Amino acid sequence: MVEKSKQIGSATKAIHAGEESLPKTGPLAPPIHQNSTFRFATAEECVSAFTDEDTGYVYTRWGNPTQSVLERKIAVLEGGEAALATASGMAAVSTALLTILEHGDHVVAMDSLYSASHNFLDKELQRLGIETTFVDATHVNHIERAIQPNTKAIYIESPANPTLKLVDIAACAEVAKAHNITSIIDNTFATPCGQQPIALGIDVVLHSMTKYLSGNGTVIAGIIVGSAEFVGESKKRVLRNFGGVISPFNAWLTLHGVATLPLRLERHSANAYQIAVFLEARQEIEWVRYPGLPSHPQHDLAKRQMDAFGGMIAFELKGGVKAGERLVNRIEICSLAVSLGDVRTLICHPASTTHSQVSPEVRRHVGITDGLVRLSVGLEDAEDIIADLDQALSRASC
Numbered sequence: 001m002v003e004k005s006k007q008i009g010s011a012t013k014a015i016h017a018g019e020e021s022l023p024k025t026g027p028l029a030p031p032i033h034q035n036s037t038f039r040f041a042t043a044e045e046c047v048s049a050f051t052d053e054d055t056g057y058v059y060t061r062w063g064n065p066t067q068s069v070l071e072r073k074i075a076v077l078e079g080g081e082a083a084l085a086t087a088s089g090m091a092a093v094s095t096a097l098l099t100i101l102e103h104g105d106h107v108v109a110m111d112s113l114y115s116a117s118h119n120f121l122d123k124e125l126q127r128l129g130i131e132t133t134f135v136d137a138t139h140v141n142h143i144e145r146a147i148q149p150n151t152k153a154i155y156i157e158s159p160a161n162p163t164l165k166l167v168d169i170a171a172c173a174e175v176a177k178a179h180n181i182t183s184i185i186d187n188t189f190a191t192p193c194g195q196q197p198i199a200l201g202i203d204v205v206l207h208s209m210t211k212y213l214s215g216n217g218t219v220i221a222g223i224i225v226g227s228a229e230f231v232g233e234s235k236k237r238v239l240r241n242f243g244g245v246i247s248p249f250n251a252w253l254t255l256h257g258v259a260t261l262p263l264r265l266e267r268h269s270a271n272a273y274q275i276a277v278f279l280e281a282r283q284e285i286e287w288v289r290y291p292g293l294p295s296h297p298q299h300d301l302a303k304r305q306m307d308a309f310g311g312m313i314a315f316e317l318k319g320g321v322k323a324g325e326r327l328v329n330r331i332e333i334c335s336l337a338v339s340l341g342d343v344r345t346l347i348c349h350p351a352s353t354t355h356s357q358v359s360p361e362v363r364r365h366v367g368i369t370d371g372l373v374r375l376s377v378g379l380e381d382a383e384d385i386i387a388d389l390d391q392a393l394s395r396a397s398c
């Protein structure tokens with residue numbers, strides 16, 4: 001019922017989807033199957049589970065009932081046919097790309113990406129004889145111009161980490177379809193409640209579930225959503241052999257996090273908007289990037305393709321790196337930490353932390369300036385986050 005109905009809202013889906021398969025009597029919340037292997041009554045049952053996975057679970061590297069409930073839930077939330085949970089967001093990135101690519105293939109990727117995704121595309125794929133062309137994907141014609149006869153994948157992030165640049169997702173999907181290329185988007189910043197890339201024509205959506213989907217800063221996990229055929233290939237040909245599978249415990253924690261995602265995203269977005277407006281009015285700040293602000297260069301696109309603008313803000317302090325150091329040393333409620341999508345407000349300086357592995361030239365080229373500060377707005381009272389930033393900014397400028 002929840003899986004099939006298009007009328008049912010995302011809050012109901014986040015709580016009920018995927019749980020139809022659980023027994024009607026027994027535990028209400030999905031239980032954890034914290035086990036590596038499964039027992040069979042007969043040789044025939046065992047053989048049948050090996051040949052047709054719908055008949056049962058064999059071994060947790062191949063799949064686990066707790067993981068399956070989570071995968072169904074996210075597939076329904078993203079509007080995809082199937083999903084495959086992974087050990088981390090990076091396992092989702094590498095598994096999705098390795099499902100498509102072979103030696104001699106080519107990828108067109110956005111130039112502004114999470115640093116490890118950039119490195120994987122730039123360095124690790126190159127070791128396998130796969131070339132990537134990085135383009136400014138804020139103009140979709142740059143993507144189209146970079147396509148070669150051997151291009152097999154287009155890879156984007158929107159909003160991008162940490163620049164908050166957007167890609168016109170529907171236009172990008174159209175280009176990919178016209179050239180028979182698989183389109184992949186990292187939807188970590190927006191979440192399925194903030195943006196629905198599959199409805200906009202994208203083939204494969206992936207997430208670091210470490211972030212908003214689990215939401216409590218307790219899990220490292222990822223997920224790939226797409227057609228049943230793509231997800232089946234990713235699972236049987238890549239993930240099972242490379243081994244980056246999610247643990248039942250992380251699947252279980254994430255499952256319970258996802259149930260409150262729609263509610264949390266509403267609050268993350270409302271808080272972030274208030275804080276972005278506050279930051280934009282401060283004299284210590286050069287500029288603020290938030291998709292929900294009219295000053296965002298792609299605000300019209302954000303309004304067109306996003307249902308919620310999310311909890312991520314980037315801003316540039318006038319005093320550069322030194323002012324950034326003073327700011328993060330003075331915060332009291334916000335935490336100086338990498339990662340994002342947590343209930344707590346997190347602040348970090350990408351040039352010296354999350355994006356330090358990206359070369360200074362690439363950072364400058366894509367707009368990760370030395371003074372850029374990334375704020376992952378949490379679920380505290382907005383007034384308290386603002387008061388904390390107010391006192392830290394005032395003291396940081398002294």
Ligand SMILES: Cc1ncc(COP(=O)(O)O)c(C=O)c1O
Nearest residue numbers: 088089090114161188208210221
């Ligand atoms: C946008 C984005 N994608 C992927 C990843 C990788 O996720 P994980 O750390 O779960 O491997 C991150 C991590 O910060 C991220 O921000």
